[in-house]
Amino acid sequence: MPPPAPSAIPSLPIPSTVSAVTPPNPTDILDELVDTIDGVRSAILASIDGFGLARSSSMSDEASHPAMLAAAIGLARQLVLMGGGEQLRQLVVDHDGGLMLVWPIGNERVLAVLAVTAVEQRRVRAFVQARVGSLAGTPA
């Protein structure tokens, strides 16, 4: 019987286990995400205060992109309170050109995955969930 699915992705908890191997760098992880999951176009990792930390090679370098993600997450967290919740799990921007899935990574980072509408969101989540420690960048 398979192990229970990790509790949705929700602000992606960072595993507390210590890894002996050097963690892959976030840029490589984002490129791998784009290369391995059909429909994922690009991905970007930002600090929660709006600085770019890594992006897939398919993503252009714009200073406003990480800042917009930080602002969106900042506002979304207030909307969570408005909705009577406590913790933001994910932000989805569903538009005519595709989907943007935005997740808080630990407490200090945010990841956005840009994909086609039909992307298998579960696969994207599983991929990210498995690498969340490296993406969070916090020493395990």
Place this chain on the structure above:
Amino acid sequence: MSAQTFKILVTGPFAAGKTSMIQSVSQTQAISTDVVTSGEESDVKSHTTVAMDFGTYCLDGDDTRLLLFGTPGQARFRFMTNILKGDVDVVAFVIDAEATETHAVAGVELRALLRDLRVPAVVAVNRCDDITIARRLARSLGALDGEAVVPCQLIDPDSGREVVVEILLTLLASMESTKVEVA
């Protein structure tokens, strides 16, 4: 008389005191989007606004209501100022008197904003107690002679309310000048 609501844009450089001002004067629970800072900015302060601040201020016994919209201060968040600046009645420009390294860029920003919006400004000169110094700084940033300048200590709510009083006086003056134009 019907209730009147005015939109105030609270803006200015990083770490000038914008969030402090809104939090200290708001009569409703202020909304803020503070997060921990990283990199060099963490040497200046521990938290920073990434989207907006929001607070309200109503005049006692009157139907006048101010909606205070605060912007982030850093250039990378300029798009938030562009989002928030629509239909603004008064710009409250907050500047830290002691952070002299921010003044040159702040002057460029203030002048561009006022040229764009064509509304009156109140310049709140934070960490300053001297009106002469505050006026000189405001003029160097491009404030006009008639524009309100308030030396203040925004960590203190009473001081924040002095800025609000200047905002109200500025609104009053601008309504009177509009009436004259109409007449």
